[in-house]
Amino acid sequence: MEQEFSSILLETAVAELSRLPGVGRKTALRLALHILRQDESAGVSLGEAIINMRRGVKYCSVCHNISETEVCPICSSEVRDKSTVCVVESVKDVMIFENTRQFNGVYHVLGGVISPMDGIGPDQLEINSLVERVNAGDVKEVILALSATMEGETTNFYIFRKLGSTQVKITQLARGVSVGNEIEYTDEITLGRSLLNRTLFSDSFNSGVL
């Protein structure tokens, strides 16, 4: 769809907005016209927030989570347990685990999972840096917290092999029935694993989750 704008500035903003994922040219125009209808200060704040974020946010040199400092607040916290490292796919997954308030260790952000279909091999992920971190000595447990997909399981297995020669304890997230889900609608593989890995009922009172 060709469009003639009476303003180069609008044209430029629409072109930039339409580079965002899920934002086509029509949506970009709608957003730009919305910004024009608002106060000037609102549009300027939005633009400045994007620039400040992009310029100011770096990646933690230890765990590769986003951070405004060389080492992120989680890695530099006095109260977090540095000996337990939770391996996650993305920055977003760190936020999700932090929201559970059930984890007091530290993270290691891989930046994805091994996926030959998407051309992502182990070398594009932060796997070597994880191995170095474990070899450095202080880590006692590595929790594999990747998605329960084919790619996630492949990556889990690759990391498991890479760390096999070390003394570190390697665990993974429990597979089981999702809280709130009905048995009738839970798949058979999940049900099978939830039976094999059944837990003591009394433990659920003590864990603090229920």
Place this chain on the structure above:
Amino acid sequence: MEQEFSSILLETAVAELSRLPGVGRKTALRLALHILRQDESAGVSLGEAIINMRRGVKYCSVCHNISETEVCPICSSEVRDKSTVCVVESVKDVMIFENTRQFNGVYHVLGGVISPMDGIGPDQLEINSLVERVNAGDVKEVILALSATMEGETTNFYIFRKLGSTQVKITQLARGVSVGNEIEYTDEITLGRSLLNRTLFSDSFNSGVL
């Protein structure tokens, strides 16, 4: 959904992005993380494009379309027919009519239509400025090009009454079967009006549309 970000800069950008229409907090976070994954220059260009647009784009003092100058390129063009004014709801509608390449007159952007349900009365729209423009004398025809909705028709009628005392010719967009639509799926009111306002078949060859 409460979320703890490890970065105030990210938090601020997500809050600003989630003020955009149709962008919730989850989408805003997805957009922000996308911007962080891109080159720094891409994020900065986006932010600057928004700021430059918001600071640079004004409204034309004649037709109220967006413009980077006091009078927009359409109103100041030598080749446009200033005696024919097409009245539209919004800036976007100007773009849509320009894309048809069927109109060589000028525009008047109302900024909406009369809608008591949304608290929009005639005084919030650029109706008085339209009347002044017509009273100034050079306008020979006013084309009412508002939506064929209850609110659009109400606004058409209001403008018609306001301009009733002048000598200006007042027309409106033809109502009829949309090009490409099947008769079977066209509503009865539209069909009725398309019968009443039928045109000479030979005219469609001469208009340049077909």
